[in-house]
Amino acid sequence: MKIKIIFTAIALQAVTYCAVAQNKVMVVAHRGDWRNAPENSLLAFKNAAAMGVDVVELDLNKTKDGVIVIMHDQTIDRTTNGKGKPADYTFEDISKFGLRNGLGRVTYNHIPTLKDVMLAIKGKKVMVNLDKSYPYYHEAYGILKETGTLKQAIFKAEVTYAELKEKYPTLIDSIIYMPIVNLDKPGAKKIITDYLNKMKPFAFELNFGKDTSSVLKDNRFITNTGARVWLNSLWASLNAGHEDDLAVEQGNTKDSWDWLIAHGATCIQTDRPKQMLEFLKSKKLHQ
Template identity: 85%
Template sequence: MTTKIFLSALLLLTAIGASAQNKVMVAAHRGDWRNAPENSLLAFKNATAMGVDVVELDLAKTSDGVIVIMHDQTIDRTTNGKGKPSDFTFDEIRKFGLRNGLGRVTNNHIPTLKEVMLELKGKPVMVNLDKSWPYYNEAYAILQETGTLTQAIFKAEVTYAELKDKYPALISKITYMPIVNLDKPDAKQIITNYLKNMKPYAFELNFKQDTSSVLKDNKFITSKGAKVWLNSLWASLNAGHEDDLAVEQGNTKDSWDWLIAHGAMVLQTDRPKELLQYLKAKKLHN
């Protein structure tokens, strides 16, 4: 091989590697809740069909021990029922209808984690298990039963020591993502401790102020094989670099562009359709 051909091949491989490395994954917060009730089976199906890489959902438990999908501590806002999930058996809670974005009751019902995982099984999408900290053992059993363990991401805003103390037997068996508040003075130490002791899938980094040194340089995270997960959905999670700034004001420079420039490899969004279109136009998503 001549030097010229070798250099051309090297440049091509470098470009391909850089292109793959620069791809940004899209996580749909509570599914496609603008076109279906939040945390409904339909919302997750819609988001998956849309082409997102991750759907986020929230876990709760009924009085008879069934793990269901519900964000709030009560079902008041999202259904035509009232009370906590734990106030009802699964058969009882299943009778309520989920409300859509306008507050109208639909024919969609509160799904179980098992139903969601069976629906998404084998599809090119991960499932982000929010509010799952109290239910790791139950969730793990469901994932094992459905053969979907590799599709699920467990998460919590705890230190490595706390994770090890509560779930020592699961640490090596699950895909895990620490949630870290970058506004706290010990944020970088929390990240470093995780990297020393395990291989997290990613770090979900939240911040009300965008001055953290971790945002300026997070190669110490990515060099260990972990992803940087940033949230574009609420200003309180990203110092105002949010979805609506991009979608409603057309200002991607201070929203999605800013988050990507500060290391985002996964963006959790309330605007999955628009974010996918934006990333594809930038050649940052397939």
């Protein structure tokens, strides 16, 4: 009985700590600081980390010789001066292409590897959000273990717990994980509760084209467990129009960033990290 009471006290203390910690909002830089460096470049991630963001988001892909590289698209056509898929090239060959900046100009930056990125941010107060990583969990896990950065990486996927368990049964208890849930789809809340009953997710990335879901009206059943609510302020299809450009270009934070915070966001992924940090600090919602 005494042991049970002590355990309960510790559990309550942990929940209280999480609730206090979640008074702050984490800032996630989508593809790094891509307005001042090529997207998904090592420089973009270094810039974002120096800026003070909490997480940088990047996208995984794989070369012909099995190297995990950072590339959002299925081809390198848009973001480099090369053509074709990463899988068409060895890493040595794909490294010869230059990344393009926002104006389309070829720069001196090159496609980085996941290992490059993790070594660059190792020990810094910033995490990495591994988007498009679901096919590469084993390879990514190996790189994180090799570089000693496993605690700085968030794995993610838009799958049910049962699907995750079937595909990666030996990994799910060894990684920091975040489910992606589309709130517009039937059964979205059940997907969330299934995860909460079976593991301890870092957060739930909630996407929605309509802002009518009951989960947005009250998501304390998520945050009371210590998990965070991750909302995207990128483009309208992910947030029903409560987006970055409404805040920055129109000066309307009431219907954008304020709205996301009012609806439970404790992580916000943004294309405007500098402005988002300034906004949150003005509200004492970021260090």
